[in-house]
Amino acid sequence: MIERFRDWTLLSIIGSVALCPAAQAQDRRIVAEPVAPRTVCDRPVASGKNDTANLQDAIDHCPVGEAVYLTRGDFLSGPLEMKSGVTLWIGRGATLIAIAEPTAYDKGLGHCGRIAGKGDGCRPFISFSKTRGGGIYGAGTIDGQGGAPMAGSDQSWWQLARRAQAEGGNQNAPRLIQIDHAQNVTLYGVTLRNAPNFHVAMNQVQGATFWGLTIDAPADARNTDGIDPGGSRDVTIAHSVIRTGDDNVAMKAGNNGSTRHISITDNYFGWGHGLSIGSEVNSGVSDILVRGLTLDGTTSGLRIKSDVSRGGLVERVTYEDVCLRNNAWPIIFDTKYDSRARGDRIPLYRQIVLRHVRGNTGMLLMRGLDRSHALEITLDDVRFADSATWYIENANVTVGPSGVSPPLPHGRAEAPLPSGRERCAKAFPTR
Structure with a gap:
């Protein structure tokens, strides 16, 4: 099935090259x-045991611009720390497997692998910290073993x-x-699967490219x-499943x-919670381009979510050529994600444009906080x-020349809506 998804992605690449000039992307980079790097500095051999020390040594001693190649x-x-300018190249037929051993990831407080008041007790499996350049390439796989004991x-x-969801508290699991705090990191071609927590998390990154990835978890x-x-x-996510x-x-x-300045182009999303902005937007999100996206069976489709505890300005977001299928909430732009939230961080969404968007059934929600902070949405050929x-x-809501179907309601909808957290709990009950 994954290969079929890849075939779809290649077709979308051809269409995007013909129809979508790069100059229109919101990522300001070209x-x-x-x-992939032309020079390989080391070719470690799998030992069948714990290869952490051997792999970290290869990364540490690899010159800038070269690659450590897992053939x-x-x-x-266990945890690996990447070096500026060095690429971890995972060849076809190679799998980098994260050991399921909490002590290997623990930050020193003994929380990793446990439920606690905070959830940041584990080091990530692969870390790019204050690096410049480099990344992860190849047709191989990184397996987080999230489902292994x-x-x-x-x-x-x-x-x-x-x-943790059932009992309260936060799970401590590695990303x-x-x-x-890195610059110009690239992930290309690899399969990421079964992460214990997030597959890829970014914090204060300037320039990142994710191209041709497969990310897969239940x-x-x-x-x-x-x-x-x-x-x-300046982030681009392209041609990925x-x-x-x-x-x-x-x-x-x-x-x-x-x-700011994010391009999400020619991707296929299967199951999951969809393409989201939020819920934390208090520092502002803007200049986002989503083009050529299929959301197939995601619970939510295009989603902007926040509330008064973490709201802020979301603006200049464009969705074009989007296909939605079998989504409970194909469009959900909501400023009341948590009805219990308290605070004065007002969510405000404006200059949001949907153009050439197709879907089947489901709830299409656009809910501003109040009339003084109304959403500003343009719909054209939706x-x-x-x-x-x-x-x-x-x-x-402004309707463009190509119209909207079904027609927009003339008055306010009467049925009460559950909060975002209530919707999520209903879709994914505690197990």
Whole structure:
């Protein structure tokens, strides 16, 4: 099935080259298909045991501009720290496997693999911290083993997350890849699967390219987001297949700064919670281009979510040539994500444009906080099945020359809506 998804992606690439000039992208860089390094500095051999020390040594001693090449076999490893300008090249037939051993990831407080008041007790599997250039390339696989029993336990990372949801508290599980205060990092071609927590998380990154990735986790694997740009700028996510147990992509802007100039082009999202902005947007999200996206069976489709505890300005977001199928909430632009939230961080969404968007049934929600902070939305050639239902509240909607179907309601919808958290709980009950 994944190969069929890749075939679809290649067809979309051909169409995008013909119809979508690169100059229209919101990422301010000139982004083209990445090219792997020409020089290999080391070719580690899988030992069948823990290869962490051997792999880290190869990375540490690799010259800038060269690659550590994993040619074939299963490489078992604990946390790895990438070096500026160095590429980890995972060849076809090679799998880099994250050991399911909480002590290997623990930050020193003994929280990793446990439920606690905070959820940041684990180091990531692969870390890009303050690096420049480099990345991860190849046709191989990185496997986070999120469903494997943790060492010394009969529970997996994912079972720990479900237990935290049921009992309260936060699971401490490692992210698969963390990119932090880095510049111009590239992930190309690799398969990322079964992350214990987020697959790729970003914090204050300037320039990142994700091209031709496959990200795959079960639909019920909690908090396994695909790619989360947070406080980051000039990011391109292109020609990728993403299926996860949480947001396929989530753009966030909490206290770590604004997120701006993001291009998400020619991608296929299978199961997951959709393409999201938020819920933390208090530092601002802007200049986002989404083009050539299929959301097939995601719970939500195009989603902007926040509330008064973490709201802010979201503006200049364009969705073009989007196909939505079998989504409970194909469009959900909501400023009341958590009805229990309290605060004075007002969510405001404006200059949001949907053009050439197609879908079937489901709820189409656009809900501003109040009339003083109404949403500003433009819809042009947006068409769903007659059974789709609009819910519009505190929103100024402009209809373009190519129209909208089904027609927009003349008055406010009467049926009460559950909060975002209530909708999520209904779609993914505690297990």
